[in-house]
Amino acid sequence: MKTYDIVVIGAGSVGVPLAYRLAVRGLRVLVVDKLSSVGQGQNKAAIGGIRATHSDRAKIKIGNASLDVVRRLLPEYGQDVDYIEGGYLFPAYSEDIAQSLKKLLPLQKSFGLNIDWIEPEEVRDRCPGILAHGLLGGTFSPEDGHLSSLKMIGAFHRLACQEGVDFLFNTEVVGFDVEQGRVQAVLTDQGKISCSHVVNAAGAYGRDISLMVGADLPVYPDSHEAGVTEPVKRFFLPMIVDIAPDSQSDNYYFYQNAEEQIVFCITPRPKRMGTDRRSTSEFLPMVIPRMLNLYPRLRNLKVRRVWRGLYPMTPDGKPIVGFDQQVDGFFHAIGMCGQGLMLGPGLADMIALAIAEGQEDEEVFSDLSPYRDFSGEELLK
Template sequence: MKNYDVIIVGAGSVGLPLAHRLAVKGVSVGVIDELPSPGQGQNKAAIGGIRATHSDRAKIQIGIASLEFIRRLEPEFGQDVDYVEGGYLFPTYDDKTAQGLQSLLPIQKSYGLNIDWIGPEEVREIVPGIRVEGLLGGTFSPEDGHLSSLKLAGAFYRLARQAGAEFHFETKVTGFELSGGKVTRVLTDQGKFGCSVVVNAAGGYGREIGLMVGADLPVYPDSHEAGVTEPIQPLFNPMLVDIVPDEQSDNYYFYQAKEGGIVFCITPRPKRMGTDRRSTSEFLPMVIPRMLNLYPRLRNIRVRRVWRGLYPMTPDGVPIVGFDRDVEGFFHAVGMCGQGLMLGPGLAEFAAAAIVDGQDFEIFADLSPYRDFSGEELLK
């Protein structure tokens, strides 16, 4: 039986950076994943946006920490993940949305986010070709950006292994052994693994893992579709996010990747609950008219491929992070609400300090598995 200080369940957007940060702190780390290689779950489906632009203080602070670490990846660790610091732009064409976005600015700025309202002329300068009729302006956070989710997963996997973390793929968790209320072993279809701490970083399947120790976490995945076009000449740098809903969908967003393709995604209405990841015929007719309405220059570009991934949602749109109160040594890091890629690197810093050093952080109260879930994060 292999023994570790910490076992992480899930080699994805949260598990990979956490494995690295824990191993750097000198603890022995084992990562278990039922898929054949790292980042093959929901990380693989992420479109690559990474931002600190949220309306919740915990997510803002975690997002800032993520961006700070991403900026270090190439100069300090030699890991190129196609990161482009193009910013996030939320353009608006109606007074209600403009007032809503502006009302968030004092909160966002108070927690260190570099963001401001810009007028229509500046929006047009940043995104030449955007629809100008009725444009009121938008909020712009220039330090946000985008990257390759596959390259990011590979980078954290290499860094984690270099730091001493060990990975067990094609290994399915079947249960846990407890002794005196403390987790001592992880049971899998490939045998047992001894440990002192378990981290539940199972993404869309985080609730199932939690139930194995009696923790019924409110994490319910729904599916979103995304796509990418053929590469074209550079048009704009920021991620464009339209949060105004229509009858079929809520927000949609798109950006131009480093290699030239336009990467896009939409939130369908009503939500498509469950774990079905098969592509549908409704996606492109839903998203393309909205994209063309905002940015007509995309009209004749060909779509190269589409795919579908899961958003492990919580009732308030905020992740669930913290130690289980009934099982000693069991740490939850789930319910990223489709934002695991952008939150994972920063969350790893906080979680590693909590697990190894016993540090407590103010944001953990906001992320607690036992909080009141009645609120709602407005930019989830």
């Protein structure tokens, strides 16, 4: 096989944009994936939200960078990914939720996030028909949006191929050749691939890859289900996120996509740990009553299909990004906590800069270090 500067493991929301950005810098890049084509892991299960609205400085910075990339895909690169900048709305129906959201605003604004508290009237104007009783207002970030995950991965795949990136599918990584503390090659079931750098962007299976170089990183996938309805004439633009928990779930969220379908998802309680991607009978009875209570106008829509994807979670709800301390040339970009789609484009530039030129964003790389203290938990993870 050819010799490469960098082998990226994982042809998903992080690996493919990163491969493109590395190739733009003149590096010889190969992307390896055990599945049959790009985006066949968790990318195609992503519902499409992309935001900088987080409660963590590193994720806010990465999210803003991702949004900047996405906004330029069509005008500068001719890649249409169905991006709609409809904003993110977090409504509040209790004082506890309202105060929690308001307390985040100074932190979020200090990190450059365009977000503010809006009153009930504006919430109703932006989402006609939303439950008015008990509505206290909400936070709204107008520069967030949503897109097609498959169209975005396709766009970055085309751009990567134009820059000379090679892709090797149906190929499983089984180990690494490490000599004198430095990676020399990737070992696969199809043979040995010589390289000077490796990026672990293997998503839900990132921990398995990291263990091959002796790094036991805390990435544990859990299952989330999503669904999509038939199309209906557009009546709202934002992604609506209700963070109020109930006995069965922590939060749920939905939006109307470019094809005017309602796309929705829920975070079950307790978490469904593991890698089972089979749809269940519990999902719709769990999410539909919550959605209809919040937005009665959804009542007569038919659900077209449902699916299940994996969130590669970390204990603190933040990604793991950084160089391995034991094996030179090995880089971890895993544990995206279900946010690879929204973080991948921004992370790609940051990681490419770190690998190609040795320049690291100090805040991002320290906050997301593989060797950080994993205690604590982000509110808007």
